[in-house]
Amino acid sequence: xxxxxxxxxxxxxxxxxxxxxxxxxxxxxxxxxxxxxxxxxxxxxxxxxxxxxxxxxxxxxxxxxxxxxxxxxxxxxxxxxxxxxxxxxxxxxxxxxxxx
Amino acid sequence: xxxxxxxxxxxxxxxxxxxxxxxxxxxxxxxxxxxxxxxxxxxxxxxxxxxxxxxxxxxxxxxxxxxxxxxxxxxxxxxxxxxxxxxxxxxxxxxxxxxxxxxxxxxxxxxxxxxxxxxxxxxxxxxxxxxxxxxxxxxxxxxxxxxxxxxxxxxxxxxxxxxxxxxxxxxxxxxxxxxxxxxxxxxxxxxxxxxxxxxxxxxxxxxxxxxxxxxxxxxxxxxxxxxxxxxxxxxxxxxxxxxxxxxxxxxxxxxxxxxxxxxxxxxxxxxxxxxxxxxxxxxxxxxxxxxxxxxxxxxxxxxxxxxxxxxxxxxxxxxxxxxxxxxxxxxxxxxxxxxxxxxxxxxxxxxxxxxxxxxxxxxxxxxxxxxxxxxxxxxxxxxxxxxxxxxxxxxxxxxxxxxxxxxxxxxxxxxxxxxxxxxxxxxxxxxxxxxxxxxxxxxxxxxxxxxxxxxxxxxxxxxxxxxxxxxxxx
Numbered sequence: 115x116x117x118x119x120x121x122x123x124x125x126x127x128x129x130x131x132x133x134x135x136x137x138x139x140x141x142x143x144x145x146x147x148x149x150x151x152x153x154x155x156x157x158x159x160x161x162x163x164x165x166x167x168x169x170x171x172x173x174x175x176x177x178x179x180x181x182x183x184x185x186x187x188x189x190x191x192x193x194x195x196x197x198x199x200x201x202x203x204x205x206x207x208x209x210x211x212x213x214x
Numbered sequence: 215x216x217x218x219x220x221x222x223x224x225x226x227x228x229x230x231x232x233x234x235x236x237x238x239x240x241x242x243x244x245x246x247x248x249x250x251x252x253x254x255x256x257x258x259x260x261x262x263x264x265x266x267x268x269x270x271x272x273x274x275x276x277x278x279x280x281x282x283x284x285x286x287x288x289x290x291x292x293x294x295x296x297x298x299x300x301x302x303x304x305x306x307x308x309x310x311x312x313x314x315x316x317x318x319x320x321x322x323x324x325x326x327x328x329x330x331x332x333x334x335x336x337x338x339x340x341x342x343x344x345x346x347x348x349x350x351x352x353x354x355x356x357x358x359x360x361x362x363x364x365x366x367x368x369x370x371x372x373x374x375x376x377x378x379x380x381x382x383x384x385x386x387x388x389x390x391x392x393x394x395x396x397x398x399x400x401x402x403x404x405x406x407x408x409x410x411x412x413x414x415x416x417x418x419x420x421x422x423x424x425x426x427x428x429x430x431x432x433x434x435x436x437x438x439x440x441x442x443x444x445x446x447x448x449x450x451x452x453x454x455x456x457x458x459x460x461x462x463x464x465x466x467x468x469x470x471x472x473x474x475x476x477x478x479x480x481x482x483x484x485x486x487x488x489x490x491x492x493x494x495x496x497x498x499x500x501x502x503x504x505x506x507x508x509x510x511x512x513x514x515x516x517x518x519x520x521x522x523x524x525x526x527x528x529x530x531x532x533x534x535x536x537x538x539x540x541x542x543x544x545x546x547x548x549x550x551x552x553x554x555x556x557x558x559x560x561x562x563x564x565x566x567x568x569x570x571x572x573x574x575x576x577x578x579x580x581x582x583x584x585x586x587x588x589x590x591x592x593x594x595x596x597x598x599x600x601x602x603x604x605x606x607x608x609x610x611x612x613x614x615x616x617x618x619x620x621x622x623x624x625x626x627x628x629x630x631x632x633x634x635x636x637x638x639x640x641x642x643x644x645x646x647x648x649x650x651x652x653x654x655x656x657x658x659x660x661x662x663x664x665x666x667x668x669x670x671x672x673x674x675x676x677x678x679x680x681x682x683x684x685x686x687x688x
Contacts, residue, residue: 167587171643
């Protein structure tokens with residue numbers, strides 16, 4: 115039985131998800147994800163024309179808090195858990211290439 | 215058997231102390247944790263300080279709360295200030311949350327003493343606790359078998375007598391399934407009844423926190439403490455905690471109980487037999503039994519394994535090595551993100567992130583995620599119809615008793631099928647209770663599941679209590 119998704123598609127999805135897969139993982143995931151999608155075909159054969167999708171069980175909408183100032187998490191406590199900090203901000207490796 | 219109710223009574227009356235009760239708990243943890251791998255972190259010093267505080271309140275003549283001095287085990291996907299919280303993942307190794315989950319605040323305010331953080335399947339993705347980066351937890355009733363999952367550590371803590379009560383989280387059965395496999399009561403509350411603030415998100419439209427306990431009474435007590443509106447969770451129901459203890463002995467007289475064919479179909483013979491015996495006990499208690507079929511339940515697994523991974527792929531995007539947790543250094547930020555996530559996540563988490571990313575990607579969105587959301591609507595409508603004919607539903611919690619290590623790890627679909635009876639209620643947002651009833655292979659416990667419409671916890675716990683008495687457990 116051919117898998118509903120190809121090895122190339124799995125590699126593409128891995129890039130989207132910022133994951134690096136080994137060749138073995140690519141083969142394994144192609145097969146395993148295929149099995150889950152194969153199981154989902156029971157759902158795809160249904161005629162659900164006009165059925166309203168449910169994203170949330172009770173449909174609470176536009177929940178907002180009162181517009182009053184209140185304390186946030188302690189800045190130092192939050193930064194203390196960061197992998198790298200510079201001048202009280204999160205530090206990361208370079209984002210763009212070096213200037214020429 | 216030591217219950218939370220008994221401990222709180224002893225501590226409040228002065229017959230015992232919170233510090234003494236904590237030492238009992240720590241002693242059992244010391245003697246069995248190495249073998250069973252239940253706790254990833256035991257917060258001895260923090261727990262002692264909290265226990266002393268409880269004793270101080272009692273000594274001053276005040277009421278220390280309904281859980282006065284009761285040690286409780288906390289699933290390690292719940293944030294507790296300053297206490298290592300890993301979600302059983304390398305990606306959060308060493309992280310100490312700067313805030314408490316609302317449930318922790320409420321437990322401590324009620325006098326409970328959190329003793330430590332319990333093992334789980336990484337990011338609560340799994341049904342056996344084999345997916346933990348810190349090794350599997352063993353079932354205290356038979357260490358060659360899994361405790362279930364993903365709240366396997368919390369279930370094992372209570373089953374081993376390390377604590378009398380524990381908190382877990384349930385996205386597709388992660389409280390009820392381990393409760394069933396370890397012979398405990400497990401409650402998945404109505405979506406929104408318990409605040410998710412401080413619960414590390416897996417699938418936000420499905421996740422709920424709930425108790426794992428030895429008795430129905432303890433489950434009601436813990437749920438009363440942690441339930442009720444919280445402004446810090448925008449999906450929290452805008453209403454106070456329901457009264458549960460007061461209704462525990464309401465019984466089932468006059469209730470219509472629906473025995474659902476799809477909730478026992480494919481289960482082992484001994485499990486089906488237990489459900490039928492439970493039905494007899496409810497009938498003897500004055501309930502009317504109606505046999506129902508809800509064919510839409512068959513679609514639950516497919517919908518769940520698209521919706522939950524889709525939400526997870528979005529929720530877990532935050533683990534990028536920038537603000538907390540693991541960072542694997544690389545030359546630029548994109549390479550750092552990828553190296554960090556590749557090193558930090560285990561296979562099952564990667565599998566689900568991949569599945570969710572695929573289901574949400576351009577070209578497949580409508581066919582998979584969109585279709586799953588419509589199936590979810592169908593599921594909700596099907597339950598609504600069933601609740602016109604019955605007040606509550608009954609079925610099995612799991613297809614069989616606790617399985618052995620490795621028996622399902624190489625076939626994710628086989629593992630996912632273990633959740634087939636528990637998933638539908640999460641999709642519907644409704645509550646369900648697993649209660650031990652009878653035993654099967656090798657004398658291992660069997661869980662019977664009671665399901666009800668939203669906000670029916672009091673009725674479900676009263677019915678669970680009837681089964682507890684009927685099974686000779688109380």
